[in-house]
Amino acid sequence: MVPTLPPLVLYTSIVALVIYCLLNLRTLLFNRHSSHNPLPPGPKPWPIIGNLPHLGTIPHHSLAAMAQTYGPLMHLRLGFVHVVVACSADVAAQFLKTHDSKFSNRPPNSGAKHVAYNYQDLVFAPYGPRWRMLRKICAVHLFSAKALDDFRHVRQEEVGVLVRGLAGAGEKAAPLGQFLNVCATNALGRVMLGKRVFSYGTSAGAGDPKADEFKDMVVELMTLAGVFNFGDFIPALEPLDLQGVAKKMKKLHARFDSFLNQILEEHQISGSHGGDAGNSNNVDLLSTLLSLKDVVDSEGGKLNDTEIKALLLNLFTAGTDTTSSTVEWAIAEVLRNPKVLAQARKELDSVIGPDQDGLEVENLNMDEAYGLTLQRAVPLMVHPSPRLAQQVYDA
Helix, strand or coil: CCCCCCHHHHHHHHHHHHHHHHHHHHHHHHHHHCCCCCCCCCCCCECCCECHHHHCCCHHHHHHHHHHHHCCEEEEEECCEEEEEECCHHHHHHHHHHCHHHHCECCCCHHHHHCCCCCCCCCCCCCCHHHHHHHHHHHHHCCCHHHHHHCHHHHHHHHHHHHHHHHHCCCCCCCHHHHHHHHHHHHHHHHHCCCCCCCCCCCCCCCCHHHHHHHHHHHHHHHHHCCCCHHHHCHHHHHHCCCCHHHHHHHHHHHHHHHHHHHHHHHHHHCCCCHHHCCCCCCCHHHHHHHHHHCECCCCCECCHHHHHHHHHHHHHHHCHHHHHHHHHHHHHHHHCHHHHHHHHHHHHHHHCCCCCCCCHHHCCHHHHHHHHHCCCCCCCCCCCCCECCCCCCC
8 A cells, every 4th residue: 555645744845845946946047136245154054044054052162163163254145145144343333333323134035024013113223313313312311321320320229118118027938029020110110101110029929910921922923033933034934824923923912012002001191291200390201202192203204103002012021131131140149159248248248337236228328229239230131133135236
């Protein structure tokens, strides 16, 4: 009896063969028309998948090894996406500094499409007047020296609430990660929205359920952002969503959109202008964004609710879990090293004095105590996001 293939395997093989032929044809046409623009050296790509196998399980190690063979400027084809990799500081400076404006766009990806409101946020929006406007708003109202100084008391008060919550746990184990996440989110929320987003709960371990849900949403977003999605590198596979990544992103986007819509509605009803921050002159970011909806930009466009929600999404996801996770990791590392822990206690005792169990949190010099950790801080290694050239340049 002649064995037969299951229908699903047979149909999948036929579809794969058709896709292979179509994608190979596209590659041949591309190579024919682009032969007069020589690309940097690089390893020979495989059919369809390109140089993806060359990246291995630790891509940055693989790229460093390939740079020893092909030099500091390499060409890779990841699926059907052509990538030029800068593997030295001097070459990277040409992209990120000298010709920064020509490589300011981000390559298309499923996360920006399905989660970040179809490229209408600050991170993935195309370089232009709208992006510059969003960047200017953040630079002036969030990250300028004046803004940081104006909202210094917000950070001090939220750290004070955090310390009281931890002290209230007594000898019991405290959910440090939860407390740190609520602290970071509320500090950012008071600057952006003029109010706290979550409560700490009545006791250690009994926090705001909405805070846990929000943290889960942010963690899920970070996880999905790190998933290798075949559709981003092989466009013909994108509509098939073989891994179900796009489906998960759409569901997560709906949850974030509901959360942000509620924030907008509550803010418009209450007419908040940063009053809870203790200084009515400090206008929160969302009030500023809403006031700009009636301002026409240089291209005749206006800021809309979708762009406002996309910007809030960027700031909440980038500024909450990253901060709390980093602090939680640092404290865990300190606890694992008794010598470092002893040194940290000695430095804190030099600022607030030893045996200050009964000292009120409001009397602590948080800035000076926190500054002790910054004196030895080593600049974190920031991995630049991929850049997309605005046009094709002749070699």
